[in-house]
Amino acid sequence: MPFAVALAMLRQRDRWLLQLRDDIDGIAAPGCWGLFGGHLEPGESPETALRRELEEEIGWCPVNLQLWINHSTAIRTAHVFVGELQKDLHRLELNEGQDMVLATAKELRSGRILSPKLNQTRPLAPTLTLLTAKLDAIDHSD
Numbered sequence: 001m002p003f004a005v006a007l008a009m010l011r012q013r014d015r016w017l018l019q020l021r022d023d024i025d026g027i028a029a030p031g032c033w034g035l036f037g038g039h040l041e042p043g044e045s046p047e048t049a050l051r052r053e054l055e056e057e058i059g060w061c062p063v064n065l066q067l068w069i070n071h072s073t074a075i076r077t078a079h080v081f082v083g084e085l086q087k088d089l090h091r092l093e094l095n096e097g098q099d100m101v102l103a104t105a106k107e108l109r110s111g112r113i114l115s116p117k118l119n120q121t122r123p124l125a126p127t128l129t130l131l132t133a134k135l136d137a138i139d140h141s142d
Contacts, residue, residue, distance in 0.1 A: 006050035007037035015102035029125030046079035059093035
């Protein structure tokens, strides 16, 4: 059955906030770098869901979020929002996932990012790999 998620591409200067997903069987892209966000609850709008998820996962949410793209497959629709990360990384709470980093577009395009906590390089989640190819549209939209 199809489901929907809302994801955040949060930028601080020329870097993007990423979440290293837990190594748990049964979740989407375990052990890969992805974006903060999650499933929409019944009756919840994508933006409301994203705001709830960001508060749960990092203890913070930007004032302004702008819908950037909707990406659909046979099983899922991802509503991807962009916003500015106005809080220092070390002031965010990592309440879900193994690590978080700020990565440059070049690092994202490499397809693998170093986790400082694990001291391991991990791959990008498939959805993030697809979105990385479209980063220039965001980088040049300012």
